[in-house]
Amino acid sequence: MTGSVFRFAPSPNGELHLGHAYSALLNFDLACEAGGRFLLRIEDIDTTRCTPEFEAGIYRDLEWLGISWEEPVRRQSEHSADYAEALDRLIDEDLVYPAFMSRGDIRSHIADMEASGASWPRDPDGAPLYPALDKHLPQRERRRRMADGAPFAWRLDMEAAVERVGGGLFWREEGFGPAMETGEISARPAEWGDVVIARKETPTSYHLAVVVDDALQGVTNVVRGRDLFRATAVHRLLQELLGLPVPAYFHHDLVLGEDGRKLSKSRRDTGISALREAGMTPADIRRLVGLPPFTASA
């Protein structure tokens, strides 16, 4: 499989933990086995949470684990123009709209609706779907609010987007979903509602940046945690709308803590640097996450 391109795409908003180590090592091993390339991408669009210290920690921890990557590393914060271009295309095609409801507005709208007995639909992560009220605002009113400097997010008009691509949106799953789904997976993006594509002050959302970057970097194999399995439906939809190539997906097991819950970046005890300071070796980490000893000579 020469020509395969894998990537590990952490956000520098906390320290890497065992779950990240597993994902990075698995990507690296698969790239080596395939005689392919391994890329590192820094997903630092959220400038309020990402720091240079955490980014430096990522390089230090990955190097210590024995991973090497191609330079230059793509840092999302340096590529706003690429996301803006994709966003402009969606704006031109009327597939996104400026959404002005604040978090508080959304909460109270949903509370009102639920007070009358109906339960509000939730996305696969359990968050309430966006009440798409301002999808129907007249153009003039949109322009007026934007000119007045009102905060807004560009949201995907999910209904229009799904209609545009028609049925039959699939991806090839080489791992497993939460219900052990594998093989050809039928994507159901509509269950996410009108997702955020960009914000007034941030040129992109995770969903837009990930599909634009995977395409620009020629990524052929997306290997990442199972927590992103359902979000892949949104990525497939965006790829289709933007005419981007489709990688194969492999959603891997999550490394769980002793309490059986997903590891968090704020828990120091499973942080790679804490484990290193406690005397663990990279080989210990591989064993801990269930990977065989290093054989690759990359």
Ligand code: GLU
């Ligand atoms: N940046 C994402 C994270 O840290 C990973 C995105 C991806 O692999 O698609 O969870």
